[in-house]
Amino acid sequence: MKRLVVIDGNAILHRSFHALPPLTAPDGSVVNAVYGFATTLLKIINDFQPTHVAVAFDRPAPTFRKKMFKEYQAKRPKMDENLIPQVDIVHELLRAFGIATYELDGFEADDVIGTIASKSKVKSKKSKVNIDQVIIVTGDRDILQLVCDDKVLVFMPTKGLSEGKLYGEKEVEERMGVVPQLIPDLKALTGDQSDNYPGIPGVGPKTAIELLRTFGSVENLYHRGARGDWGDMGEALMRKIQAGKESAVMSKKLAIIRTDVPIDILIEQARLMPLNTPAAAEILERLGFRSVLKRLEYAGINKAVEDKTGNVNKKEQISQQQELFG
Known part of the structure; x- marks a missing residue:
């Protein structure tokens, strides 16, 4: 089972920032969102045992939606000044982990995620990697429109960062009232x-x-x-x-979330490698995240939980996530 986890970087950063109390690094900088992002990443990897991981981010440039409708997202507050520098730190940490990131001016992270999910659903003899399942991690309900059979699922944190729910088509219809x-x-x-x-x-x-x-x-x-x-x-x-x-x-x-963003996405580049790199350890030490350092040894790539047909057993996944986030 080749499973790709795609994380909505901005959504998880914002949720981490607002869910956790102020946390400062030894140099005095606020790093609560970075800490929440890092711990969520490790939990997700431990929970879903992906073979591939990618993170999508928004860009500050106006999107095609803003050009279509100038009032789009006009009432959203500006990013908190204590969160802004943490975005760069998360990018730095992801590079150290060797985790692929994707973003493009003119498009939201949702569109990048939609494009990754769409490309991952296509089986190709030419591709070096054929993904069996995509799990999108986000707090944004709009992304529920991407759910497709057991091929594309969405995991949404429900209470801060401590609990979450996995959405298939049935769960989406129960929550939204439509498929x-x-x-x-x-x-x-x-x-x-x-x-x-x-x-x-x-x-x-x-x-x-x-x-x-x-x-x-x-x-x-x-x-x-x-x-x-x-x-x-x-x-x-x-x-x-x-x-x-x-x-x-x-x-x-x-x-509508776009699934045709003009961005080069090579799924093989998203293969999850060991996270305990010297570069990552150096960053985590600098931030004072010693507990995260200790947990890296548990974030390895283990065998996925499968049923007799070779498909991921959703009940077992949910049991795992409740154990992990509970």
Whole structure:
């Protein structure tokens, strides 16, 4: 079983920064986010036993979404001044670990992750590595749209950094009310407060889910509506849907995670190697992370937990993660 873990670098850094109390290195610099990121990385490796690991990051440059809709993410607060320098330290640590990182101006980490997951799903005789399963680690619900059978799963921390949940298609539908591929349609109708795009004013999640169950997609909703077929929709809702068409179409474009980012991604470069390198040890000593140094010996590449068919046993994975994060 070749398993690729893809970590949403910015999401885990932010979660670590806000979940942990201020922690300072011997030189006085704040390093709580770095510590949280490092310990999460080791837990994930120990839990899921990946053969390959990659980390995706956002870039400070405006993305195509911002160019499409200038108010996109406009209400998000600026990155805390104590977090900014920690981003560079995490990059330095990942280089020392030999872990591949990917980022590209104009795109969010979500899009880079989507592209990695998409390329990893394709079996190729030309490829030196064919990945059997991708596990995405993030706190961002938007990424749930990438879940696909047992091929692509999402692991989301649920309480700080101590607990987490693994999402397959069933878990996504239970949480979101729709299957993974319809999450952009759901956001097209309801909008997204965090990313600050509108959807259709007056349409909430419950109504949106019912509409998608009836019409199947935003495109089909308007296609049938153009023929006068609005199903059992009341007149007030119909007027909202008609008036909000332009906004819904734009919102769906904003919600869709790209899987075609023009970035060179060689999966073989993401092969997980021993993490206890001299360079990593030097950085961890400098930061005062002696407990992390001690744990490196437990972050080796072990045999994956498999069932009789050779597939990862999700129940066993969940049992492992509860033991690890509990």
